[in-house]
Amino acid sequence: MIASRVSPHRRRNAIIINGFAWLVLIALALPAVWIILTAFRSNAEINASPPVWIPREITLEAFGNMFGLNPNLQQRVAVEAYMFNSLFVALTSTVISVAAGTLAGYAFSRFHFRFHTAAFLALMLSRTVPGVALSLPLFLLFTRLGLTNNLFGLSFVYIAVNIPFAIWLMDGFFRQIPRDLTEAAYIDGCGYWSAFRRVDLPLALPGLATAAIFAFLASWNEFQIVSVLARNNASKTFPPGLFTFTEQFTIDWRGMCAMSVLMMIPAIIFVILTQRNLVRGLTFGAIKG
Amino acid sequence: MSTQASTQLKANQESNRNWQIGSRWFPFFLLLPSFVFIIIVTGFPLLYSLYVSFTPYELLKPNSLTFELPKALNNYSRLLNDSVFWKSLGNTVLFLTVTVNLEYFLALGLSQLLAQVTRGQAIMRTMLMIPMMFAPILVGFQFRWFFNSNLGLVNNALVSLGLIGEQTRIAWLVDEPLGMISIIIATIWMNLPVMTIILLAGTLSLPQETYEAADVDGASAWQKFRFITLPLLAPFTYIALTIRSLDVARAFDIVRIMTDGGPARRTELIWTYAGRLAIEDTKFGLGSAMSWITVIISVAFTIYLFRQLVKSRIVE
Numbered sequence: 001m002i003a004s005r006v007s008p009h010r011r012r013n014a015i016i017i018n019g020f021a022w023l024v025l026i027a028l029a030l031p032a033v034w035i036i037l038t039a040f041r042s043n044a045e046i047n048a049s050p051p052v053w054i055p056r057e058i059t060l061e062a063f064g065n066m067f068g069l070n071p072n073l074q075q076r077v078a079v080e081a082y083m084f085n086s087l088f089v090a091l092t093s094t095v096i097s098v099a100a101g102t103l104a105g106y107a108f109s110r111f112h113f114r115f116h117t118a119a120f121l122a123l124m125l126s127r128t129v130p131g132v133a134l135s136l137p138l139f140l141l142f143t144r145l146g147l148t149n150n151l152f153g154l155s156f157v158y159i160a161v162n163i164p165f166a167i168w169l170m171d172g173f174f175r176q177i178p179r180d181l182t183e184a185a186y187i188d189g190c191g192y193w194s195a196f197r198r199v200d201l202p203l204a205l206p207g208l209a210t211a212a213i214f215a216f217l218a219s220w221n222e223f224q225i226v227s228v229l230a231r232n233n234a235s236k237t238f239p240p241g242l243f244t245f246t247e248q249f250t251i252d253w254r255g256m257c258a259m260s261v262l263m264m265i266p267a268i269i270f271v272i273l274t275q276r277n278l279v280r281g282l283t284f285g286a287i288k289g
Numbered sequence: 290m291s292t293q294a295s296t297q298l299k300a301n302q303e304s305n306r307n308w309q310i311g312s313r314w315f316p317f318f319l320l321l322p323s324f325v326f327i328i329i330v331t332g333f334p335l336l337y338s339l340y341v342s343f344t345p346y347e348l349l350k351p352n353s354l355t356f357e358l359p360k361a362l363n364n365y366s367r368l369l370n371d372s373v374f375w376k377s378l379g380n381t382v383l384f385l386t387v388t389v390n391l392e393y394f395l396a397l398g399l400s401q402l403l404a405q406v407t408r409g410q411a412i413m414r415t416m417l418m419i420p421m422m423f424a425p426i427l428v429g430f431q432f433r434w435f436f437n438s439n440l441g442l443v444n445n446a447l448v449s450l451g452l453i454g455e456q457t458r459i460a461w462l463v464d465e466p467l468g469m470i471s472i473i474i475a476t477i478w479m480n481l482p483v484m485t486i487i488l489l490a491g492t493l494s495l496p497q498e499t500y501e502a503a504d505v506d507g508a509s510a511w512q513k514f515r516f517i518t519l520p521l522l523a524p525f526t527y528i529a530l531t532i533r534s535l536d537v538a539r540a541f542d543i544v545r546i547m548t549d550g551g552p553a554r555r556t557e558l559i560w561t562y563a564g565r566l567a568i569e570d571t572k573f574g575l576g577s578a579m580s581w582i583t584v585i586i587s588v589a590f591t592i593y594l595f596r597q598l599v600k601s602r603i604v605e
Contacts, residue, residue, distance in 0.1 A: 017405045024399060025416045031478065032419045034442060035431050051445040100322040107319035119320065126331045128587045130538030132560045133580035136567040137334035137341070160330030163323050165535065192315045221424035223542045228568055239426045243546075246430065253434050260427045267422040271415070 039063070039257040046254050062258035077248075078233040079262070082241035085230075088151055089237055090219040090266075093158035098212045100159070101166025102204070106196055108167065109174035110182065120171075127164035131224030134161075139228050149235040157225055162215040169214070173207025174200060213270050220266055238263045335584070342578040348571035364578035374579070377550075377557040378586075384469065384558060385537060385590065388476050389530075395477065396484035396529070401514065403485070404492040414489070420482050425539045429546025432475035436461035436547075462548050468556045475543050480536075484529045491525030492518060534594045538587055559583045 038046060042059050045052040061070075068076050107113075108120055138157060139148065147153030177200055185195040223239040230236045236244070242259050245252075343361040346354040368374045403413060423431065435442040438458045447453045461471050495518065503513050541560035544550060550557035550565065563583050567576020 014405075014407050017402065018408060021402050021406045021413060024402065025413055028478070028481070029416050029419045031431060031435065031442075032423065034435075035427075047440065051449065053449070097326075100326060103319040104323040107316040111316035111319075113316045123323070123327065124535070125588055125591065126327050127535050128537070128591045129331060129335065130541065130560055130563075130580075130583050130587055132538070132541055132563045132567070133338070133584045134331065134334060135564075136573065136576055136580055137338035138330070139568075140341070140573065141334055141337065156326075157330050160326040163326055167323060168531075221426070223424075223426045223545075224564070239424060239542075242426065242430070251434075253440065256430055256434070260423075260430065263424065263427065264422045267424075271418045271422055 035257050036261055038254055039261045041254065043254055062254045063262075065255065066258055066262070077241060077245045077259070078236075079241070079259070081233050082236055082238045083262075085151060085235060086220055086237040089155050089158060089226075090216050092155040093162060093219045094212050094215040096155075097159045097162035097215050098166050098208060101163050101211060101215075102170050102201070102208060104163070105167045105170025106174055106200065108171045110179075110200070120167075123164045123167055127161075131161075131222070135225045135228035138225065142229060148229055149232050151235055154226060154229055154235070154237075157229070158219040158222065161222070161225070162218055165218070166211040166215055169211045170204065170207055173204045173210075177203045213273075217267060217270060220263075338577040338580055341573055342581050344574045346572075346574040346577075348573060353574070364575045367575065368578055368582065373554055373557065373562065374582075376554055377559050377562040380469070380556065381558045381560075381586070384473065384476075384540065388473055388480070388540075389533065389594075391473070392477050392480050392484055392533070393526075393530070396481055396488050399481070399485045400488035400492055401518070403489050414486065417482050417485060420478055423479065425479060425542035426546055428475050428479045429543040432471060432478075432543075433462065433547045436471045438463075463552055465555055468548055468552075472540075472544055472547055472556055475547065476540055479543070480533060483532060487525055487529040487532075488522060491522045495521050530594055534591045537590060538583070559586060 037055060039062055040058045040060065041055045042057055042061065045055060045057075064070055066077065066079050104123070108116065134157075142148045142150075142153055145153075181199050181203070182195050185199045190198065220237075221239060222237075223243070226237050227240040227243065230240060233241075238259075242256070242263065245259060246256055340356070341354070342364055344354050344356050345360065345363065403410065403417075406413060420428075434440070436444075438444055438460045441461070443461060444453070444458045448455060448458070453459060459467065461467050499517050499521075500513060503517060508516075538560055540558060541564065544556060544558055544561050545564070548556045550561040559579070560583055563576060563579040566572050566579050570576070
């Protein structure tokens with residue numbers, strides 16, 4: 001629309017705006033690019049003084065060290081275990097929390113019942129409880145139940161942590177589906193359950209995907225609770241693993257960057273997959289007002 | 290729902306009653322799994338920690354988990370007389386006020402800028418999402434390294450540019466206001482993309498006719514922003530700030546990694562202090578009291594934010 005009314009003045013403005021936008025975005029992306037770049041550089045360059053800004057060689061050494069391919073390295077981190085634990089916990093908690101959140105989101109969006117608002121508010125407030133405040137009582141309880149250092153125990157916690165946001169998203173998505181469709185299903189003889197399963201649920205699949213991605217990343221990235229509940233390598237996920245890594249040795253910044261890159265992979269996939277849908281997913285509630 | 294549809298619906302409910310799983314109870318049946326999980330993992334532990342907060346429980350003294358009415362509030366009164374508690378509370382209020390406001394204004398500015406961009410908007414949006422790939426703990430490590438006084442990117446750049454000398458490297462994470470500023474920068478970097486993306490989506494979805502009408506009336510760019518964009522963006526602001534307010538405590542990860550509240554408590558926030566008392570010092574009673582204070586503050590902050598939003602919506 002702006003381009004259709006080209007005047008020299010406007011064109012100059014557009015160039016300034018585009019240039020300025022690029023400048024801001026590059027500044028924002030730079031720290032991330034630096035981390036990723038460092039993972040592929042040689043150690044000598046990273047610790048050099050004066051600093052070497054532009055890498056002269058690209059190497060996979062840091063990743064080799066991490067997976068134990070360097071025979072000179074005595075100690076290393078249990079990356080495989082962290083990866084397996086992270087995947088296990090994130091996947092199980094995602095499936096169950098999204099399933100539970102979808103049901104509850106449907107209840108909030110389609111039905112009027114007593115304590116509707118109060119229940120919704122209580123769920124949202126349960127999400128604002130900081131992880132620090134949860135980790136201690138959970139630790140005390142789990143010690144009694146023998147659930148510390150246990151992946152199932154951790155998954156169980158993450159399910160509850162992820163449910164409120166899943167409900168919030170799914171509530172928004174179900175509100176977008178015209179009510180008439182559900183009512184038509186009732187008229188055609190569907191019960192509540194089959195109307196949900198045959199009409200509303202298939203239409204809310206994009207919402208389900210958004211909720212799943214958020215739940216997965218939240219579990220994958222969580223640090224406060226797992227660092228208290230998981231004390232050994234057999235049950236630690238990536239974030240406490242990375243923390244152990246930096247505590248164990250004098251900080252190996254390149255190793256840290258390499259581990260960060262590994263930990264970012266699911267998030268990178270998510271960013272690529274959801275570029276468009278993410279925004280739609282998050283703003284669904286707003287469009288209807 | 291129109292009344293006609295609802296009567297129709299009711300008639301159908303009647304006829305279907307025989308085989309529906311207790312139609313009146315259907316929503317509760319849907320809510321059940323969620324509530325079971327949340328009550329077990331959030332409700333019950335919170336109540337338990339409320340109980341523990343009234344006892345002098347410490348890990349190394351197993352018999353100390355005893356409730357005595359006259360001593361019940363000891364932990365709380367101890368915290369209220371604790372200068373570190375007040376320092377951490379002050380830091381938290383300062384931190385939240387500065388980050389949330391700055392994030393909002395920066396995101397608003399950036400979204401307006403990007404909405405004007407004529408070429409390459411899609412690739413710009415992808416670039417904007419890059420910080421979202423970083424977990425809070427990664428953001429913490431990243432900026433701890435950048436602000437490291439000897440090896441950090443920031444000091445290296447300043448030295449290379451000749452702005453500071455080798456001998457006068459800045460101790461970013463140590464000096465009094467700088468530690469807090471470093472943490473605020475890291476937090477804003479992490480949260481800016483989501484807010485910007487939501488506000489940008491909102492801006493792009495606004496009806497063009499309104500702007501065309503404003504052009505006809507000779508409105509200035511500022512007037513269009515102030516009287517059209519800003520009020521119409523309200524629901525998107527609401528969503529951006531809701532998501533943000535649900536994540537305030539994520540600052541714990543960043544602070545824990547970057548400075549761990551130090552040095553000398555300069556960057557101590559209520560969350561790091563609660564973690565220190567409860568987990569590191571194993572003073573479970575005192576730590577639980579502190580945890581409960583963080584819960585109350587987090588909930589109060591969320592409610593405050595919601596109220597502000599509701600108020601701003603009414604004014605507009």
